[in-house]
Amino acid sequence: MNRHLISAGDLTRDDALLILDTADELARMSDRPIKKLPTLRGRTVVNLFFEDSTRTRISFEAAAKRLSADVINFSAKGSSVAKGESLKDTAQTLEAMGADGVVIRHSASGAPHRLAGWVRGSVVNAGDGTHEHPTQALLDAFTMRRRLGRLEGLRVTIVGDILHSRVARSNVLLLHTLGADVTLVGPPTLQPVAVDTWPCAVSYDLTATVPKSDVIMMLRVQQERMKAAFFPSVREYSRRYGLDAARMGMLPEHAIVMHPGPMNRGVEIAAEVADAPRSTVVEQVANGVSVRMAVLYLLLGGMAVPA
Amino acid sequence: MTEMGASGTASAAGTATHGAAETPDGPRRAAATWLIRGARSASGEPEDLLIRDGVIAETGRGLAAAGAAVIDADGLIALPGLVDLHTHLREPGREDAETVATGTAAAALGGFTAVHAMANTEPAADTAGVVEQVWRLGRQAGRSDVYPVGAVTQGLAGAQLAELGAMADSAARVRIFSDDGRCVSDALLMRRALEYVKAFDGVIAQHAQEPRLTEDAQLNEGEMAGKLGLAGWPAVAEEAVIARDCLLAAHVDSRLHICHVSTAGSVEIIRWAKSKGWRVTAEVTPHHLLLTDELAASYDPVYKVNPPLRTAVDVTALRAGLADGTIDCVATDHAPHPAEDKETEWAVAAFGMTGLETALRVVQEAMVDTGLLDWAGVADRMSVRPALIGRLTGHGQPLRAGAAACLTLYDPSSRAQVDPSASPSKSRNTPFAGMALPGRVIATFLRGSPSVIDGKLT
DSSP states (O other), rough: SSSOOGGGGGGOOOHHHHHHHHHHHHHHHTTTSSSOTTTTTEEEEEEEEOOOOHHHHHHHHHHHHTTTOEEEESSSTTTTTTTTTTHHHHHHHHHHTSSEEEEEEESSTTTTHHHHHOOEEEEEEEOOOOOHHHHHHHHHHHHHHHHOOOTTTTTEESSSTTTTHHHHHHHHHHHHHTOEEEEEESSSGGGGGGGSSSSSSSSSEEEEEEOOOOOOEEOOOGGGTTTTSSSSSSHHHHHHHOOOOHHHTTSOOTEEEEOOOOOOBBBBHHHHHSSSSTTHHHHHHHHHHHHHHHHHHHTOOOOOOOO | EEEEEEEHHHHGGTTTTOOOSSTTTTTOOSEEEEEEEEOOTTTSSEEEEETTEEEEEESSSOOTTTTTTTOOOOOOOOEEOOOEEOOOOOOOOOOOOHHHHHHHHHHTTEEEEEEEOOSSSSSOOOOOOHHHHHHHHHHHOOOOOOEEOOSSSSOOOOSSOOOHHHHHHSSSSEEEOOOOSSSSHHHHHHHHHHHHHHGGGGGEEEEOOOGGGGGGEEEEHHHHHHHHOOEEEEEHHHHHHHHHHHHHHHHHOOEEEEOOOOHHHHHHHHHHHTTTTEEEEEEEHHHHHHHHHHGGGGGGGGGOOOSSOOOHHHHHHHHHHHHTTSEEEEEBBBBBOOGTTTOOOOOSSOOOBBBBTTTHHHHHIIIIEEEEEOOOOOOOOIIHHHHHHOOSSSSSSSSOSBOOOOOOEEEEEEEEBGGGGOOOOOOOOOOOOOOOEEEEEEEEEEEOOOOOOOTTEO
16 A cells, blocks of 8 residues: 555555455544554654645544554644644655654645655545545545445445535546545536546436435535535525435435535435435445544554554 | 757757857857858758848858857757747736746747747736736747736726736837737727737737637547546637637738647638638647647646647647648747646646747647658748738748858757756746657747857856
8 A cells, every 4th residue: 555545546456445444443443442452653744734624634633543652643723834834844844753644634745745745644635625525535435335235236426516525436436446436516617627538427317316226426516616606596506416305315216315514404414305314415425434443543553453 | 868968968969069159268158249150041941041240141151260169050950039029928917927037038948039928927018017027027038038928907807908018118119919818809999909908010919719619628528538528628619719819810811829729620610710811820739739638648747738639630630730830839828837737636726837948849740740840841830920920020030141150050960858846947847758759949049149059048
């Protein structure tokens, strides 16, 4: 496996399966009364968050702490970054502190690539701009495999703002590697112009795609997209590309509904869908910790997981 | 081997002695008479060039002149001094990135004897005062002539015409006007500018970029931008403005020049406009002739430029357009930036690449070594035609007796890695760093006075 996890596309099938299998083992540990493992004792993990994301930061923090790593949370707000310090200077500071792993969340696509060139430790991409969010894709795949027992041949439909979605990019790459068949659905304005070169199918018609889905993943749509003329109104978006109870009823019985959160209830997903038994939203959060533990464990090379 | 240090260490093919002046006290900038022996002219025949008092006094075989400094130019190509229509010298305002002195030093090392300094300085070159300042700084630097480009609109703001006539009448005698870096997107303003400069045979050089289609744009809109999650800069945003401006230029029968053409579609539109007999000219940058948007996969902003690097299909079309004359010339868009403006995340980095020192070498790689252009073609596209577009009289002349002695001696047989640290430019943002490129500028003469000898600044 690479020293860094920056793109889901960097993972081979074996790498990805190793992470998912390791996450499975680690998930069993977290059912024990004492959840903490000594595997990363003495290692330092820095959570470098240039963009607010309490959910993702807490998930990584919990993962690192359960592996006994020392965790430093660095939030750009109120920090030297707010005073104009460059990413490179921040990287040099982290180097001086001896960070073994850096988890970075940044609003600029490619920021983790740049950081990886400036630090010795492993860089984990926790979401960069409109590029990728590989641990989200891993936890999604983990959730699908747990619920449906397989990934090979699984029909996964991802719906919404594909153009600006790092979740969609990472999921397409990872699920393709793992043998699932992905279909992207959204208005043409919210699909990249060269999306036909991606390893997936593309559709503008949600209603036609729903019955052919084993998994339907709804992406958050930001209301400010409306101002840039990507779609005429939130109501129209919701009618054409939202998952309401009627559309959910067209899903095959075994199909699951996913959402990376935070949800816009009533926009891309109706409240009764979000809270339905086939919705995995809460599980995804729990699985996120296990998957991130696996990633940190495998990248930072801790001691063997005790049997 | 380093870019500039080659001559001291190279043992192959006699490059060590190329261009070394055989005078008792070595290279002498002050020598008034130079005899260049056996340089291949652009048409291919070796001949001697005798330079005296700033002009080419004589050409032919077996020339002799008592007291002349002699350059053995066997194997070298003699080109008329290169002319760049598009250089950012950054002075006044951003002297941390480049000055007229450092930029013209880089120009001389690249074989240029004339550069056009773009107007997006601080303050902008939108008055006779600023263009005269830049023009004077160029005269003082003395290594290559500096022709200021005047802004089309006040402060490049795209709202009100700058005093184009005052700049044309100034000591700088401005003939090219451009808001480069920004597009004159207002159709009415563009029409008026095109019309107005007819009074003094000026030309509007348009940076073609529809602003609404390129808000926050980072990289060519296509497969790479989609994959990398970078906001797309669509080809249509360039092509739509070019099409509109060709029609406007035709309507008012004025001269239009298109800066840094970067897409296959733009080449087609310009070819069509030229077929109508409209007075449209165009330039292409060296980087758009050689590099593609795939380089952005590293997110290294050294590859961030405006217009962006495009695809291999575009590169092929640009090369074909330059070869058949649809694109009139190569212009560097030399855009120096300090390290801190490039050692950042992609989205916040400055647009632009340096290019003066590598331009001729890149053109050899992309056009000559591929068989698309011969050396006469290079002389035409990098000297004769840009000088015509800029209405320069002392540049871009064939190397014949009586012409101003502005010329470049170039060794096409050399090959070396580009070493940015060897550059006299204040900036290091070359996308060609570490790339092995053919060729080496051995000497550059500006009106008989050498600015470069043996590959080094005099």
